[in-house]
Amino acid sequence: MSVPPGGSTPADNPPPPARGDWPEDRYAGAVTDVPLLSRTAHDRGHLARSLPDPAQGRPVRVLRIDERRAAPVHEGTAGPELVYEERAAWPEGAIYLGEADGVAYAALRTPRALSVAGRPVDSWSGLREVGGALGDLDAGLLVQAVGIIEWHERNRFSPITGAATTIERAGWVQRDPDSGREVFPRTDPAVIMLVHDGGDRCVLGRQAVWPAGRFSILAGFVEPGESAEAAVAREVAEEVGIAVTDVCYVSSQPWPFPQSLMLGFVARATTEELRIDHDEIEEARWFSRDELRAGTGPQALPPTVSIARHIIDRWVAGEL
Structure with a gap:
């Protein structure tokens, strides 16, 4: 779960000073206009x-x-x-x-x-x-x-025959020597979504493997035969047990860990009670905009290179 590069702070909503041992970027709302990691600056025709x-x-x-x-x-x-x-x-x-x-x-x-x-x-x-x-x-x-x-x-072996592949086209194709079939690079679509109540609260969750106190928005992979919007609704229901509507696309970000494309959304909850699947996430809570602005909510938010943080900051700033 991730966010974009540095941005500017609105003059009328400066972030509060850093407190304790947490860096200033745990306060949401400071990054509102951030370019996502992209390949648009170069071309391979x-x-x-x-x-x-x-x-x-x-x-x-x-x-x-x-x-x-x-x-x-x-x-x-x-x-x-x-x-x-x-x-x-x-x-x-x-x-x-x-x-x-x-x-x-x-x-x-x-x-x-x-x-x-x-x-x-x-x-x-x-x-x-x-x-x-x-x-x-x-x-x-x-x-x-x-x-x-x-x-x-x-992917050093063909998914078709199991034979060791040969590299062609300057690294952008692997060929199965037995069948002659070409194998191309793949990307796995994943959805990452901020769920809000239509007002001033949103749901953030945390995985047990994350640093202590870090919360982020929910995420999961798109399954075969499923639209991205349907994946948003399914993942939210599976992880925190609430239903959503008004699923709206925000932006995307390549995240090659190992080969994901993160598709960012916001969605409005139609139910409020959280029923957490602890096989998926360790904890989830509702947080208010004021808590995220002031740093009185989560002890840490996602880093500012991630789309997760990009969406959180834009929602806190009232842009979504």
């Missing part, structure tokens, strides 16, 4: 995808991804930046990510190192740590690189 060498002889910027799905990061003057390796030719085993401003980008699975092609690395960090602080291009390339590398590592 059909022609480039089909070429043996997508770089076509041009320089290539390679983004290394380690076994923990982290990338090399340098702390620049304007914030964290990904560290790319400049290559004169296409690296063996690289996956084509796309092109931006005439530069080809690729991802390569490698061990982490203290430097990349002579450039210093301050840290190896993943999407959860730096996704919200990166620029649009870096964030988009990182989420794409993590997602496609995850797909390759989880």
